[in-house]
Amino acid sequence: MNKQICSWIIKCALAGITAFALLCLATAFYFNTPVHYTNPDGATEYKYEPGLWFHGTEGFGYGRVNNDGFNNLEDYTAGDKIDVLLMGSSHMEGFCVPQKNSAGAVLNRLFGVEKSVYNIGMAGHTFLYCAKRLDKALEAYKPTEYVVMELATLSYDPAAMDAATDGSLPDIPSHTGGLLTALQKLPFLRLMYTKYMKGTNEAVAAAAGTTEPVSPEEYEKSLSRLLQKVAAVSGEHGVKAILAFTPAVRPEAESGVFVDARPEERACFERLCAENGLIFLDLSGKNAAAVTEDGRLPFGFANTAPGEGHINSLGLEIFADAVYERIRAGEGTA
Numbered sequence: 640m641n642k643q644i645c646s647w648i649i650k651c652a653l654a655g656i657t658a659f660a661l662l663c664l665a666t667a668f669y670f671n672t673p674v675h676y677t678n679p680d681g682a683t684e685y686k687y688e689p690g691l692w693f694h695g696t697e698g699f700g701y702g703r704v705n706n707d708g709f710n711n712l713e714d715y716t717a718g719d720k721i722d723v724l725l726m727g728s729s730h731m732e733g734f735c736v737p738q739k740n741s742a743g744a745v746l747n748r749l750f751g752v753e754k755s756v757y758n759i760g761m762a763g764h765t766f767l768y769c770a771k772r773l774d775k776a777l778e779a780y781k782p783t784e785y786v787v788m789e790l791a792t793l794s795y796d797p798a799a800m801d802a803a804t805d806g807s808l809p810d811i812p813s814h815t816g817g818l819l820t821a822l823q824k825l826p827f828l829r830l831m832y833t834k835y836m837k838g839t840n841e842a843v844a845a846a847a848g849t850t851e852p853v854s855p856e857e858y859e860k861s862l863s864r865l866l867q868k869v870a871a872v873s874g875e876h877g878v879k880a881i882l883a884f885t886p887a888v889r890p891e892a893e894s895g896v897f898v899d900a901r902p903e904e905r906a907c908f909e910r911l912c913a914e915n916g917l918i919f920l921d922l923s924g925k926n927a928a929a930v931t932e933d934g935r936l937p938f939g940f941a942n943t944a945p946g947e948g949h950i951n952s953l954g955l956e957i958f959a960d961a962v963y964e965r966i967r968a969g970e971g972t973a
Contacts, residue, residue: 663826663827669830670693670695671692673687682778682780683761684761684813686707689705696942698942698949699737700734701737720783721756722783723785724776724787726764726769727764728760728763730954731789740955741955745955745956749963754966765848766788767865768803770865774872777872781876782878784878786878787881788869790882791885791887793884793900794901795861798861800861801864859911862911883958884908884921888936888938889930889947896927900923918969920965925960926954937953
């Protein structure tokens, strides 16, 4: 009897291990994100281990994180010439689309041999985190001409903007080391954790924007200080800063298209950018035109709600085209 019980337990264990291994194998081609760890040079809060990645939970993206820990088609060697440094959130990270369709890859195709674009877009790195890390990023990669920062919203809490300005915006933690790292490398466990157990970091949520109305006076005061910092840091490193605003848009019965932006904040942002010598690139019109003229949505995927979530391949192409045209126009070649 004891032998039968032991045999049954062994068979159950083997069956469970086999099933788990098969789940991990299947998940590896559906949701497989490299482990991230704190970025030692401070250019971003964290970066990934090099390796293949697959994302099928929103859109379907696949590619390879380069040797430097970012989503670029080419590897990076310290000292490589970079003309344009691209910073931003998960929209610029581009894990929801094939790697060749990311904003950085499209920009490199547009510029050809004329300019080199390097993408350090990273999930969670909204404009406030990019501003916080700007000095370190420019110091690490030394772009010769431009830094482009993506903004998915202009609605930021004044306290979060102040924290980004004075550098007190809390770091985004990386939970790695020992057994935790090993467990994160098991795709099925990573998917289950991301889907059901991953909590919201309060600092990241605050820096991502706010849906609550804020005092116009406080908003302008905090934004002015933040943009002064961005301008000063960019100037110290000899580059021009482009702040590219790419709001979500979707069809609306009454107006034809809804643009997720508050007009008063957009006007304030544009004015303060001009006062500080920053280039404000507003993609509201181009994103809206995709809906009204072409009947296509720059946000959302076939496996998600239309117009919701991350920028899709169309939206990233619109973004890259707009940045390319603005740079060429600034050089008098458009």
